Amino acid sequence: MTTATDTDFIGLEHEHAAHNYHPLPVVVSHGEGAWVTDVSGRRYLDCLAAYSAVNFGHGHPALVAAAKEQLDRITLTSRAFHNDQLGPFVTALAALAGKDMVLPMNTGAEAVESAIKVARAWGYRVKGVPAERATIIVADGNFHGRTTTIISFSNDPDARADFGPYTPGFRSVPYGDPAALEAAIDETTVAVLIEPIQGEAGILVPPADYLPAVRRITSERNVLFIADEIQSGLGRTGATFQCENAGVVPDLYLLGKALGGGIVPVSAVVGNADVLGVLRPGEHGSTFGGNPLAAAVGHAVVDLLATGEYQQRARELGEHLHARLRTLIGRGVVTVRGAGLWAGIDIDPALATGREVCERLMERGVLAKDTHGSTIRLAPPIVVERDDLDWAVDQLEGVLTELGA
Template structure:
């Protein structure tokens, strides 16, 4: 590596390009707070974005990780370990599914589901070879692999990375008529986010998820729910699909599944879908490694009590009430779904990026999405008083 690539040059480069909203390196954290390398403390409203759901250094999760670190930690899929079984069985029970395939990242889970849906379409539904199609939705965010960005409607994610693999039909989000028209004889699956997180916490109208389920059943199509951001307590339910008592054929999970300790993702479905994979057709070197499985099993155990889902609902009600006090001449829309919210800024005011930078200077970390939406996703251990503190910083930052 030459001298132009040293740390100071990289810091200068990324600062110049505004690559990330945070000018600090997070050194440590506890509860709903993080501390930078200079000792400044910040209230974290980035928790879903950074995959920390229960709070920084939650004692149950760190204890599980420490205990596993005294034993084998990273073993490839060639090994079976005593942490993997409890993790998979617990997660399968939480999802009410027969099988779980552990992976590492959300995008890896999505890619796995795409492969499974296509193979299922050929081997179970009888779609002709290489003709399987998957319906997706405008505004989606499922990851940044070349396959996934190929069906993204976000120019920043898509442009410059072609050619793309094809096989996807993108339609407007939450449009039932468009979905009915898009499903054809070669459709293997419908891939959706029950709440679109990266798009700004867009919540579909009541009844839409149930209609997706009905159309999938009617046409013999898999319903794949990407709950990587919305799942595992964030919306006040174990899964966002639970808001309408809808069970998809396939769950995609990640982020909070690792509790902010390690990267963990998973695909959960019944055997009819999972068993399209046979030995050698799919795998992941470190998927289900002992450290990830130990932490994931503890996350599942915490969620199995229902405590965290109830907490997210209660705190979400408090958050919604606090946000209602914002100056509506400066805010065009507010969407709240559990402990998760998107605040759209009115035209003519500061951009979402500017507001988030002002909030950071006030001691609160939040994330902009697109140009005019501030996304709020605190860890589930946040208190009502800390929510009020964050909303006050948001109000001051908006001006």
């Protein structure tokens, strides 16, 4: 019997899967903790964690156990009926966020789309914005997903070009500039939608006074503050939410990725009844949103976060990771940004592109992903060991040396 190689799998994917990604040439077949193994048996340190969807590592025992137990019971009822997992899950998630209501969905983009609908309905039904005139303020460089509505307010040509006509109702202002944000608000504004840290843009951390200013301005102008914590939330930055690190509480949290534990897609809009309560039966829904399997896994994720252990681990290991990365500044690295176990690293473009650096890291057993030219990002699972982080930075240093830094 002939054993398939990575080339075989890559060939099948290239021939029959739409080319909407440009993956590194590695074929992963197994994973445990912060490590994955390819089809030939070689191990790699996962420093992407599926864009923070695998915050708790591959195959976390508590999450796998929750999924297996639920698989033996029931996996889908639709919301036409109640199930015994949804109520406990949304209660626990609301408590974790300090809110009182949860709208469960599946993907991060669905959470964003749901929040847009909620904000518009709130604007018409509560704030009194004239019909069909609601506007939402977003930030330049944003990434909130790739649905038609969301790419309508993106300024990333790869996500936006050739997919029009675009959905109206959005105004984009410079990220990190509260004065520009305030100037853009008028009587039609229903919400401000921002990432507390911009992920796809290169792990861009705004000035320390930015989020507090956003909270102040939105409160004063009777505008909802919607925080997209789909990548930054659930332990990644050393707190349950990055907003906590900034000392602010938004009106709505948007969650996804890690909420499903890397097992099933789970997302949610979390807020209080004075906002989420504007939805009426039949106005919004999802066949799979809030399904028993997703709720069981999501509840297990919330239980992990409720102890604070993972937030503390991400904070402490993140401090060590960033300290190590800063030693490379001037030695092939231009800048390092981030929070917790999340780092954006600008490589000197004279040396290599981000893609080239990631390909060389892969050859050394480290999986990372580039974004926007010469920037690479590191987001290892929170269960990663300190020695593994040191080894990963050593490999990056080795790559930079090979490139002539």
